[in-house]
Amino acid sequence: MDLRGGYRALVPAPFRPTLRRSWRLFRAFQVEQTDPDRFYGALAADSVAHVQHFADLDGAWVLDVGGGPGYFARAFRGAGARYTPLDADLGELSGLGSPEPGTVLGSGMQLPFADGSFDVTYSSNVLEHVPDPWLMADEMVRVTRPGGLVFCSYTLWWGPWGGHETAPWHYLGGHRAARRYARREGHPPKNVFGTSLFAVTAAAGLRWARSRPDVEVLALVPRYLPRWAWWVLRVPVVREVVTWNLAIVLRRR
Structure with a gap:
């Protein structure tokens, strides 16, 4: 299998994976904690453009596993999709006020659909925040119709952002990085290693994608x-450090 998968445009979409785009997203990541509107707004817009590279969203029913506050809802609905967010944390879903209409509270590892x-x-x-990420990925394939699209991306543990707000100290160990953060900031990190943050690798994602006979791999990028x-x-x-975030894009057979 060609690891490139391909940025084969199935429908017209304003998605251009350029160096300028990478720099723009990097700048947004730097203000995740201090300016979430900028961060999540930029990420949501980029996400919709990326998905549109592989599927027509106009009239499509989209499940967002780990949808969080309404940034992604606005972006997907703006592209014409019927959008259903699911999250295990009501606080995350209420980040912009009341949860989005049609919101589902539940576990990504046991999707209630x-x-x-x-x-x-x-x-x-989201995968890096659940204790059994590949069970969640299996569930995403299960609830997707034949011919439908599965788009899943996650932050790699050994990448520079793997420890999230505790990075780069996660390279010395997740628990040690969490303790250091708590000492410096006076409160524990939002993402606690071993509880709400786990070490997920690119190798595991590539193995999982190859193991599914019921999907066509469109892109691993x-x-x-x-x-x-x-x-x-x-x-x-090298891929574990440099990739930063792995996107797995599949077509359900």
């Missing part, structure tokens, strides 16, 4: 890097 319910099943930066950087996924060890 029938097989083949959705045209697009989407998840952004470093989500935030320029298009020409696809090659890093072919280099063990």
Whole structure:
């Protein structure tokens, strides 16, 4: 299988994985804690453009596993999608006020939906926050209709942002980084290693994607890097550090 998967445009979409785009997203990531509107707004807009590269969202029913506050709802609905967010944390869902209409409270590892319910099943930066990420990925495939799209991306533990707000000290150990953060800030980090943050690798994601006979792999790409950087996924060890965030894009057979 070609690890590039391909940025094959199935529908017209304003998605250009350029160096300028990567720099814009990096700047947004720097203000995640201090300016969440800027961060999540930029990420949501980019996410919709990325999904539109593989599927027509106009009239599509989208499940967002780990939807959080309403930034993604606005972006997906603005593209014409019927949007259903699911999250395990009511506080996350209420980040912009009341939860979005049609919101579902539940676990990504046991999605409360029938097989083949959705045209697009989407998840952004959630797998690293659940104790069994590949069970959640299996569930995403299960609830996607045949011919539908599964788009799942997650932050790699060994990347520079793997420890989230405790980075780069996570390289010395997740628990140690969490303790250091608590000492410096006077409160524990939002993402606590071993409880709400786990070490997930690119190698595990590639193995999982290859193991599913019921999907066609459309793309395996470093989500935030320029298009020409696809090659890093072919280099063990290097890919764990450089990829930053792995996007797995599948078509359900």
